[in-house]
Amino acid sequence: MTLIKRVSIVLAKWCPHCLPFSLHNAKRVAEDLGVPLQVLDIDDPNQLEVADRLVEECGDWSEDYLIPQVFVEYVDGRVSHVFTGFSEAVSGTEACWEAFFSSNYYQTLIREQLATDRKPLKGFVEKYLTFKGQCRRHCDGPTSFVDLWYDSDRVVGAYVCPDKYVSRVVYLSTKPNIDWFIDFLSSQVGEEVVNDRDIRTATRHGWELRDDALAEMKEISPSGVIKEVYWTVYPQTEAEKGRGVFLCSYPEKGRGCGRLFVQDIKSRNRLCPKCR
Secondary structure (H helix, E strand, O other): OOOEEEEEEEEOOOOOOOOOHHHHHHHHHHHHHOOOEEEEEOOOHHHHHHHHHHHHHHOOOOOOOOOOEEEEEEOOOOEEEEEEOOOOOHHHHHHHHHHHHHOHHHHHHHHHHHHOOOOHHHHHHHHHOOOOEEOOOOOOOEEEEEEEEEOOOEEEEEEEOOOOEEEEEEEEEOOOOHHHHHHHHHHHHOHHHOOHHHEEEEEEEHHHOOOOHHHHHHHHOOOOEEEEEEEOOOOOOHHHHOEEEEEOOEHHHOEOOOOEEEEEOOOOOOOOOOOO
């Protein structure tokens, strides 16, 4: 049984077959499978090449291919094409989604994915190493942990307030790769925002958590520790003080790509410029 690592959807924001319901349904697929969702917008030059390659190699390809298209990507590199929208009435795409969710294929996909003890680190993090907190710099509201990316060995998440301001990004791993973490952050917010001075590392032991955490820790980490790498922006200049990192997410409207972006710290926008 091979693990699924993520779901990908190729779309365009102007397409009525894509937004809002196909994006919402793709998020549902990712949530049901317990994996991240990758959104590839064909109008974004930085995403178009990846989208074209995915569709050409694994999907329904033509020079002017249909959207949306949805793919399930596996840890071993395999990719399964699972959905293509219709070119006719939007109702056809809606009916196709309904058939997909009620299909034996989809139910089997979920059952096999959930039956696999696939992410012990993520389960441990959720149980012992995520907390409720308070927003910093932006407001006094509560913060909660939101997944940004994970696989069997790494978990990356952000602490966000109700306005989606990001107080801190946390990367947890038994063997963290700081360069990988910096590349991950830079790919979302830009290299100019990510500074080495803003990154801190802490070691978490089973004994400092609840009593049953020590035994569970041994099943995850032979060394008995998990490294927790923090990225918290400490502004130095007036320009840096005037901006903040936010999470593109507007669940009430079923929108948002789930990526980090930078904007004026006083802004009330919950969506990045590409998703507005």
